[in-house]
Amino acid sequence: xxxxxxxxxxxxxxxxSLACRGGEQFRIPRIYSALSELKGRDVFLSSLYFxxxxxxxxxxxxxxxxxxxxxxxxxxPKERDTVMVRDExxxxxxxxxxxxxxxxxxxxLQDTSKRFYGKMIKSR
Numbered sequence: 001x002x003x004x005x006x007x008x009x010x011x012x013x014x015x016x017s018l019a020c021r022g023g024e025q026f027r028i029p030r031i032y033s034a035l036s037e038l039k040g041r042d043v044f045l046s047s048l049y050f051x052x053x054x055x056x057x058x059x060x061x062x063x064x065x066x067x068x069x070x071x072x073x074x075x076x077p078k079e080r081d082t083v084m085v086r087d088e089x090x091x092x093x094x095x096x097x098x099x100x101x102x103x104x105x106x107x108x109l110q111d112t113s114k115r116f117y118g119k120m121i122k123s124r
Contacts, residue, residue, distance in 0.1 A: 011044050017097070022085055032062055035048060048062070
């Protein structure tokens with residue numbers, strides 16, 4: 001199996017697709033905040049850059065990844081700052097990850113995605 005040399009967008013896509021199930025809706029600002037909170041503790045997220053102004057947390061890397069996932073149909077824009085996960089697209093990504101990645105990396109990504117999901121649902 002070839003080594004996985006991901007870009008941050010690949011990592012964010014993996015985390016979101018492993019964490020979320022179809023029909024779930026998430027506020028975009030909360031996605032930024034959850035990933036920012038995890039950044040200091042997680043090696044996968046160490047290359048994320050944030051600009052924090054007052055109570056607003058923003059990352060161009062996350063914005064580009066979310067736009068890409070919307071363009072691919074995995075995320076569907078809902079209300080002004082909310083996206084919904086499309087289950088079939090997330091399942092396809094999960095299947096590709098399971099086939100492509102060594103099991104140790106896949107399990108580590110699953111752990112990161114569980115922490116991400118925990119932070120996302122805590123804010124509801």
